[in-house]
Amino acid sequence: MTKRQRIVVVGHGMVGHRFAQAAVERGLTETHDVLVLGEEPRAAYDRVGLTSWFGHETGGDEALSLLPGGEYDDPRVRLVLDSVVTEVDREARTVTVVSPPEAVGDLLAHPGAVSIHEYDVLVLATGAAPFVPPVEGRGKDGCFVYRTIEDLEAIKAASLTATSGVVIGGGLLGLEAANALVQLGLSTNVVEMAPRLMPVQLDAAAGTTLVRHIERLGVKVHTGVLTEAIEGDDAVSGLRVRQAGTEEGAPTTTIDAQVVVFSAGIRPRDALAREAGLDTAPRGGVLVDEQCRTSDRSIFAIGECAAPGGTMYGLVAPGYAMAEVVVDALLDGPGTFTGADMSTKLKLLGVDVASFGDAFATTDGALELTYADAVSGVYKKLVIAESDAGDGSFRLLGGILVGDASAYGILRPMVSSGLALPDNPEQLILPAGTGAPLGMPDEAQVCSCNDVTKADILHAVTEEGCEDVAAVKACTRAGSTCGSCVPTVKNLIEEHFASIGKVVDKGLCEHFRLSRQELFDVVAVHGYRRFDDIVEAHGTGRGCDICKPAIASILASQTSTHILEPTTVALQDTNDAYLANIQRNGTYSVVPRIPGGEITPEKLIVIGEVARDFDLYTKITGGQRIDLFGARMEQLPAIWRRLVDAGFESGHAYGKSLRTVKSCVGSTWCRYGVQDSVGLAIALELRYRGLRSPHKLKGGVSGCARECAEARGKDFGVIATEKGWNLYVGGNGGANPAHARLLAGDLSTETLVSYLDRFLMYYVRTADRLQRTSTWIEQLEGGLDRVREVVVDDALGLGAELESEMARHVGGYADEWRETLEDPEKLARFVSFVNAPDTPDPSIAFTTERDQIQPIAPALIPVGAPS
Amino acid sequence: MTWTEICSVDAIPLEGGVAALVGGEAVAIFRTYSGEVFAISNVDPFSGASVLSRGIVGSRGDVPVVSSPMYKQAFDLTTGRCLDDDSVSVTAYEVSVVDGRVLVGAASLEPAREST
Ligand SMILES: Cc1cc2nc3c(=O)[nH]c(=O)nc-3n(C[C@H](O)[C@H](O)[C@H](O)COP(=O)(O)OP(=O)(O)OC[C@H]3O[C@@H](n4cnc5c(N)ncnc54)[C@H](O)[C@@H]3O)c2cc1C
Numbered sequence: 001m002t003k004r005q006r007i008v009v010v011g012h013g014m015v016g017h018r019f020a021q022a023a024v025e026r027g028l029t030e031t032h033d034v035l036v037l038g039e040e041p042r043a044a045y046d047r048v049g050l051t052s053w054f055g056h057e058t059g060g061d062e063a064l065s066l067l068p069g070g071e072y073d074d075p076r077v078r079l080v081l082d083s084v085v086t087e088v089d090r091e092a093r094t095v096t097v098v099s100p101p102e103a104v105g106d107l108l109a110h111p112g113a114v115s116i117h118e119y120d121v122l123v124l125a126t127g128a129a130p131f132v133p134p135v136e137g138r139g140k141d142g143c144f145v146y147r148t149i150e151d152l153e154a155i156k157a158a159s160l161t162a163t164s165g166v167v168i169g170g171g172l173l174g175l176e177a178a179n180a181l182v183q184l185g186l187s188t189n190v191v192e193m194a195p196r197l198m199p200v201q202l203d204a205a206a207g208t209t210l211v212r213h214i215e216r217l218g219v220k221v222h223t224g225v226l227t228e229a230i231e232g233d234d235a236v237s238g239l240r241v242r243q244a245g246t247e248e249g250a251p252t253t254t255i256d257a258q259v260v261v262f263s264a265g266i267r268p269r270d271a272l273a274r275e276a277g278l279d280t281a282p283r284g285g286v287l288v289d290e291q292c293r294t295s296d297r298s299i300f301a302i303g304e305c306a307a308p309g310g311t312m313y314g315l316v317a318p319g320y321a322m323a324e325v326v327v328d329a330l331l332d333g334p335g336t337f338t339g340a341d342m343s344t345k346l347k348l349l350g351v352d353v354a355s356f357g358d359a360f361a362t363t364d365g366a367l368e369l370t371y372a373d374a375v376s377g378v379y380k381k382l383v384i385a386e387s388d389a390g391d392g393s394f395r396l397l398g399g400i401l402v403g404d405a406s407a408y409g410i411l412r413p414m415v416s417s418g419l420a421l422p423d424n425p426e427q428l429i430l431p432a433g434t435g436a437p438l439g440m441p442d443e444a445q446v447c448s449c450n451d452v453t454k455a456d457i458l459h460a461v462t463e464e465g466c467e468d469v470a471a472v473k474a475c476t477r478a479g480s481t482c483g484s485c486v487p488t489v490k491n492l493i494e495e496h497f498a499s500i501g502k503v504v505d506k507g508l509c510e511h512f513r514l515s516r517q518e519l520f521d522v523v524a525v526h527g528y529r530r531f532d533d534i535v536e537a538h539g540t541g542r543g544c545d546i547c548k549p550a551i552a553s554i555l556a557s558q559t560s561t562h563i564l565e566p567t568t569v570a571l572q573d574t575n576d577a578y579l580a581n582i583q584r585n586g587t588y589s590v591v592p593r594i595p596g597g598e599i600t601p602e603k604l605i606v607i608g609e610v611a612r613d614f615d616l617y618t619k620i621t622g623g624q625r626i627d628l629f630g631a632r633m634e635q636l637p638a639i640w641r642r643l644v645d646a647g648f649e650s651g652h653a654y655g656k657s658l659r660t661v662k663s664c665v666g667s668t669w670c671r672y673g674v675q676d677s678v679g680l681a682i683a684l685e686l687r688y689r690g691l692r693s694p695h696k697l698k699g700g701v702s703g704c705a706r707e708c709a710e711a712r713g714k715d716f717g718v719i720a721t722e723k724g725w726n727l728y729v730g731g732n733g734g735a736n737p738a739h740a741r742l743l744a745g746d747l748s749t750e751t752l753v754s755y756l757d758r759f760l761m762y763y764v765r766t767a768d769r770l771q772r773t774s775t776w777i778e779q780l781e782g783g784l785d786r787v788r789e790v791v792v793d794d795a796l797g798l799g800a801e802l803e804s805e806m807a808r809h810v811g812g813y814a815d816e817w818r819e820t821l822e823d824p825e826k827l828a829r830f831v832s833f834v835n836a837p838d839t840p841d842p843s844i845a846f847t848t849e850r851d852q853i854q855p856i857a858p859a860l861i862p863v864g865a866p867s
Numbered sequence: 868m869t870w871t872e873i874c875s876v877d878a879i880p881l882e883g884g885v886a887a888l889v890g891g892e893a894v895a896i897f898r899t900y901s902g903e904v905f906a907i908s909n910v911d912p913f914s915g916a917s918v919l920s921r922g923i924v925g926s927r928g929d930v931p932v933v934s935s936p937m938y939k940q941a942f943d944l945t946t947g948r949c950l951d952d953d954s955v956s957v958t959a960y961e962v963s964v965v966d967g968r969v970l971v972g973a974a975s976l977e978p979a980r981e982s983t
Contacts, residue, residue: 510927532900541925541926541927542882542899542924542925542926542931543923543925543926544925544926544927544932544934545922545923545925545934545939545941547925548923548925549923566880569883570882570883570923573936574921574922574936574937577921577936578921582918582921582936584914584916584937585914585916586914586916586917586918586937633921829880831885832886833885833886833887833888833893834873834878834879834885834886834887834896835871835887836887839888841886841893841917842893843893843910843915843916857915
């Protein structure tokens with residue numbers, strides 16, 4: 001066996017983290033140990049989403065974290081934070097590391113001391129640093145940059161005593177910083193030396209359109225001005241500027257400000273490499289080849305510190321690609337990095353902005369097509385050129401969109417495919433024309449993130465049976481990364497079905513043309529209580545096993561009446577109909593509720609006694625409770641009589657409803673726990689028990705970031721933080737596992753419950769039949785952001801209504817089994833044969849395996865055997 | 868044809884079913900929304916379990932059907948034919964309702980007894 005190799009990674013930012021992740025996922029750690037050294041005091045976080053830190057009262061750090069526990073699951077990857085690499089010795093193949101005295105790295109024997117580490121492979125992922133131009137007074141108190149969480153903490157603290165601020169630089173990041181100052185309540189200015197905003201991405205007309213939008217939000221934009229000096233004694237009091245192009249000594253004006261944020265571009269952090277004698281690019285960045293190797297074969301550079309072919313990329317996606325390429329190279333794979341799509345689409349202060357391809361028409365023979373509507377603030381430009389085919393057709397080179405970027409998803413792929421445009425390309429940007437795929441050729445790349453063509457999507461629709469965006473996403477991965485092509489995907493699907501004369505039917509089944517959501521609304525508006533009334537008014541026929549349970553569920557969600565009432569009993573699905581889970585031989589399993597998985601010894605004994613007395617097979621479930629198998633239908637009431645008498649209630653294992661809220665041990669016992677996860681899990685399980693929903697619902701609560709309850713594998717997962725709870729939504733296990741994503745962070749218990757009430761009711765109201773929360777969120781227009789708008793920001797003003805619906809559910813809850821036992825009419829259904837109630841079903845038989853019963857498949861029972 | 872009296876028609880829930888023993892065989896008896904009564908074998912041929920009486924009763928086109936509670940295939944209540952798999956069907960029984968009592972006819976089941 002060859003000796004294990006050691007990889008040292010310098011920098012634990014977004015790209016360094018991606019490298020470590022890929023090394024684990026792709027098996028590189030089977031042969032290599034990885035040591036990651038990070039200068040920042042915390043593990044990598046989502047720098048792209050930095051501005052959202054301000055949206056959290058507290059705990060934004062955890063919400064942004066890319067590695068919430070602070071360590072990798074794979075023990076062969078070690079992360080040491082608070083540690084700066086100060087020197088690379090290429091001869092000795094070592095790095096020198098200095099940690100500040102307060103660092104607590106177990107690996108570095110003496111925090112505060114200098115240590116030396118050997119490497120076989122060195123990966124530089126040191127990122128970039130903001131460029132601060134040499135302006136007089138730039139060191140005064142109140143001057144900041146915008147790159148790290150520490151920067152934001154400092155800006156936030158300064159904003160408490162400030163009234164106005166100014167951002168130097170009107171590029172992409174500068175406008176983000178301006179957005180932050182607005183959120184902090186400062187009267188905000190942006191100064192830009194160029195004559196327009198976002199000079200790298202936008203032309204003059206687009207820049208002007210953007211200025212109008214941004215000024216409407218209260219930001220004062222100063223373009224074409226130079227910063228002369230930052231004024232003030234020790235602390236900043238203002239910014240002195242003059243017109244660009246004027247001589248020194250020309251008249252100046254002063255913009256009042258106590259906070260100044262520099263956002264005048266970034267510079268690759270390549271000093272370490274340069275001092276080690278590695279080649280660097282003329283405009284900065286460690287020069288690397290297509291495998292991201294530097295001029296030293298055992299050293300790689302990735303992310304913003306690298307300059308593949310001499311160009312550095314200030315976006316995260318190219319950095320991720322570089323990380324993958326290096327892992328590939330170390331596994332002897334063929335991967336290369338040959339450049340990246342620098343297209344940009346974003347919402348800046350609520351304004352859509354997109355710029356892609358040759359936005360400035362620098363290609364020979366390029367022509368511009370523009371559409372501008374000053375009133376609504378929309379500007380769109382296409383850059384086109386005659387195609388090489390010589391048939392007079394045109395191809396798309398690039399474009400700019402401001403105010404309405406909905407066509408971006410269609411246009412950007414047309415650039416990369418280089419294919420001929422339709423005869424009337426202006427249709428692509430005229431208001432009526434936006435959104436239609438307009439005869440896009442089959443080879444056109446629709447999703448550039450995952451390289452999916454139009455043909456791939458049509459194949460999924462025609463051959464794989466995909467009928468909606470969610471299915472196509474799952475099948476082709478189109479739209480699963482940045483999501484910008486989702487409208488195109490949707491159009492392609494609809495266009496296909498329209499072309500074969502099929503209206504995409506959201507109807508539930510042959511009896512109802514309405515979707516589940518429409519039926520839900522119809523029932524609410526008319527106050528229907530009976531299936532007969534609903535099918536008579538809105539459907540045809542007498543229903544089926546699809547629409548009847550769906551309507552039963554809708555009625556149950558809206559009314560809290562018992563599901564076995566005479567009006568609803570015939571609608572219930574197999575399991576609901578007998579309040580138990582049918583098994584392969586026609587017997588049932590019984591699951592009493594054990595909230596949060598907490599149970600007393602007395603109750604455990606009762607379960608054991610019941611199982612023994614009725615000869616049931618017992619098994620522990622994944623939801624922290626106990627399943628009792630092999631009950632004949634007619635035995636269910638007697639079994640439940642015993643359970644109810646002992647204080648148990650229905651666990652709804654049979655329903656499309658809340659199953660369990662799983663918990664870890666929590667702060668009560670666990671030496672790591674920070675909150676009482678068991679207490680919260682029990683409270684949540686008792687609150688939402690019995691809630692009928694489009695599909696089964698599961699929850700989880702973990703008492704610390706170690707996440708032992710696997711809460712992120714649940715429809716709703718709650719993870720304790722030092723300051724409260726983080727709420728994650730949309731997870732599930734099963735055939736298509738999904739990790740729940742953060743909806744809101746650091747919530748008090750009260751806020752958590754109100755968000756959960758809203759989230760669950762919104763889901764119950766609007767999801768399709770048998771749609772888990774993950775797919776529901778995915779197919780909602782706007783996805784998780786939309787859910788957040790409705791649930792957290794209350795954008796639809798529905799919050800109070802959703803909460804009061806939940807309050808009605810909670811108030812109306814009663815144990816289904818207890819009520820069944822109290823009602824002779826409901827009990828009358830639990831008989832084996834109407835004309836022979838004392839004869840058990842003779843086809844049911846058991847054998848014994850590992851000391852418990854097991855069913856004998858009915859077909860295997862010898863014919864004519866005495867029963 | 869041997870007729871077995873099973874129960875009163877009201878004992879069968881509207882758009883629901885009950886199981887009965889007819890000559891030792893398990894039979895599922897259903898009452899549709901229009902009040903008609905049908906009987907087919909209670910044994911689901913796909914699983915072998917005796918459960919069809921617990922399925923949801925409804926319609927497919929004009930045909931009254933029950934869908935198996937096990938794997939959801941629909942069976943024509945009038946003929947026992949499986950509408951989701953041409954090669955499968957279950958026995959259909961004759962039913963008559965006399966004075967509010969449901970009788971199931973089991974001709975095919977016990978030919979020997981009938982001839983004595
Ligand atoms: C506000 C903001 C918004 C952004 N928006 C977008 C966007 O919308 N889209 C997009 O694609 N990109 C965006 N970016 C850019 C994106 O964040 C970067 O491309 C990405 O973070 C680069 O990753 P990296 O790992 O190369 O660098 P970084 O994430 O900066 O990580 C480098 C790490 O290395 C550490 N380090 C440096 N030197 C040493 C040393 N000697 N020893 C130890 N550690 C060291 C640094 O402290 C840092 O933690 C944005 C950036 C900011 C600041």
